[in-house]
Amino acid sequence: MKVYFCGSIRGGRDDVELYLRIVTKLKSFATVLTEHVSHRELGDARGDRFIHDRDLDWLRQSDVVVAEVTQPSLGVGYELGRAVDMKKKVFCLFRPTGRRLSAMIRGAEDGDSFVVRDYAEDDIEKILDEFFSNLKLPKM
Numbered sequence: 729m730k731v732y733f734c735g736s737i738r739g740g741r742d743d744v745e746l747y748l749r750i751v752t753k754l755k756s757f758a759t760v761l762t763e764h765v766s767h768r769e770l771g772d773a774r775g776d777r778f779i780h781d782r783d784l785d786w787l788r789q790s791d792v793v794v795a796e797v798t799q800p801s802l803g804v805g806y807e808l809g810r811a812v813d814m815k816k817k818v819f820c821l822f823r824p825t826g827r828r829l830s831a832m833i834r835g836a837e838d839g840d841s842f843v844v845r846d847y848a849e850d851d852i853e854k855i856l857d858e859f860f861s862n863l864k865l866p867k868m
């Protein structure tokens with residue numbers, strides 16, 4: 729199974745330590761195509777067109793998209809819109825600690841292919857365990 733993990737980069741890196749925890753946990757279930765999102769140092773000098781095209785290619789290859797959406801990010805919002813269009817299974821994680829999640833993410837919840845889960849940081853591993861143990865992917 730391949731997972732595309734989304735997290736804020738240019739939107740702000742406040743949650744990078746949490747992204748690392750999420751990616752570490754995701755790697756126990758699947759191949760994570762976008763591990764770099766959790767890296768403290770991002771030295772990608774190959775240009776924005778390269779990043780965009782490479783990431784869309786990974787998105788197409790992925791079976792599941794997991795997004796930490798607490799830190800608002802244009803790139804993450806864009807990835808989620810494209811993922812819906814590609815009919816991917818999407819799991820959004822939001823920490824309700826002061827911010828209000830965009831209606832375009834909260835309002836996309838359908839309880840099946842697009843799930844938004846409010847959570848507390850301490851529970852992240854447990855929540856990912858639950859999600860992956862209940863995950864049913866469409867047959868190819």
Ligand SMILES: O=c1[nH]c(=O)n([C@H]2C[C@H](O)[C@@H](COP(=O)(O)O)O2)cc1CO
Nearest residue numbers: 734735736737738739779801802803804
């Ligand atoms: O250098 C990058 N590498 C990269 O893979 N991305 C992708 C993956 C992230 O889930 C998302 C972050 O978007 P943003 O940078 O707008 O916060 O975009 C984004 C950037 C910078 O925009």
